[in-house]
Amino acid sequence: MQYDSSTFGVVALAAYQPNWELFRAQLRSIQNQTHAHFQCLISADGGFADVRDFVTRELGGDERFRVIGFEERLGFYGNFERVLEHVPADAKWVALSDQDDSWYPSKLETLVPHLADVSLVAAQARVVRLPGNEVVTASTQRKNVPLDALLAQNQVTGSLCVFRRELLDLALPFPRLNTISQVHDHWLAVCAKATGGALVVDDIVQDYVQHGGNVLGEVGGRKSLAKSFEHVTALSRKFQGSSSPLAMLRTANDLSFGWRRVMADALRTRVAAGTPGLDGGVAAFETGHGWIPTSRALVTGLRSGDIALPCFVEFIAGVPVELFSRGGTSHKGSSNNRSSPVS
Structure with a gap:
């Protein structure tokens, strides 16, 4: 099928006690996408009323944005799984979103068309550090690798990827291991690589914001x-x-x-x-x-x-x-x- 500006999809955003200033910037960057045919589904892992009221107030009642909340807190990995479980059946694509980055306006317009050829496409980000938006690195420099190398070391950052909705039929429910290395984007990437294909492109589509509250961070270059x-x-x-x-x-x-x-x-x-x-x-x-x-x-x-x-x-x-x-x-x-x- 064709994946273009008329193709409906879902932005799946996992939220937990967000920094309101950063959250505002991220919401606005999603709202201002040139590919406008989407629903943004926000899963509040606690603090539902605060998140819902903030979204309503900041976005002026934009009906594309919907907040869902839960009594049980699941953490980062489980909250992404939970929001993906609520992606509607009529969506053709899914984009993952963190609560504290900033998308460039053409991000979805750039990435969605690649889904005509592969199950998942991921791009690059400029890494910036707060305060002051200091540029840590101009690009995350992710690359295309074979499945065994992708299993060994992830090349797909969740906030930089878009995938076909049908990938969820394979990926859900998420497998479990009690360690920080169980991450949703790594699992989704290998699912795509093993079936309909995964592609990493060189386009820089957002700022990846580093600050004291990051669950998983990005470093400039490889760890020593x-x-x-x-x-x-x-x-x-x-x-x-x-x-x-x-x-x-x-x-x-x-x-x-x-x-x-x-x-x-x-x-x-x-x-x-x-x-x-x-x-x-x-x-x-x-x-x-x-x-x-x-x-x-x-x-x-x-x-x-x-x-x-x-x-x-x-x-x-x-x-x-x-x-x-x-x-x-x-x-x-x-x-x-x-x-x-x-x-």
């Missing part, structure tokens, strides 16, 4: 090994309750093999057997993976630049636990027991 170590130490304290060597090894395994295994197993279960590229794409990370395809995928990715050195080192750190707990635990689909929305 020292920063990666600090990152694993902090996450180990949070998710394992300790920064002991064993706890850090478990954390490194969750961050590397664990989350990739969850996604690879879910793809193996949900994508039709014999789909071109599926076997080779998931072989390196699925439950019971052999070490030859795993080593080949990681080393090839490192040499080509598709996998950054700090990411490669996280996999190396995850090897000991992977060796002693082969198979791990299978992924768990998200619960269908959702609280009813308020709107």
Whole structure:
């Protein structure tokens, strides 16, 4: 089908205790899109009345914007899953939105037409830091990589992507692993790559705003090994309750093999057997993976630049636990027991 300015879609925005100044700027940037045929569905993960009243007041009753709220707080990952569960059936495309960025006016007009050829398209952002809108980097420099490299290291930022609504039939419910590495955009990207295709383009379509309240941030360039170590130490304290060597090894395994295994197993279960590229794409990370395809995928990715050195080192750190707990635990689909929305 044609994807053009007349094609209806949904902007899915996950909100939680937003910075009102940044939220205002983001809402206005969505409202001012040159592709105007959309509904913006805003899921308030708590604080429904405040978010609803703010949207109504700031946007002058623009009926394209609808706020839904829930009693149960699910966090960043679960809130994006929940808003996607409420995308109407007549939508042809979905664009993900954070609550604190700023879209350029032609973002949707630029990206939506690519969906005639692929299931998901992602672009680049200029990264700016508050206060003062200091430019950290002129482009996020995401790239097109094979499925195994995409599983290893995500190249798709949720706020920079648009995808066909039918991708949700495969992606929902989201798989689960209790770690910060379970992120909605990585999962959606590998779902698209394994089926109808994923494309990363060079267009810069928004400002990606960095500030003290970011759930997941962007850095200018690749993380250093020292920063990666600090990152694993902090996450180990949070998710394992300790920064002991064993706890850090478990954390490194969750961050590397664990989350990739969850996604690879879910793809193996949900994508039709014999789909071109599926076997080779998931072989390196699925439950019971052999070490030859795993080593080949990681080393090839490192040499080509598709996998950054700090990411490669996280996999190396995850090897000991992977060796002693082969198979791990299978992924768990998200619960269908959702609280009813308020709107």
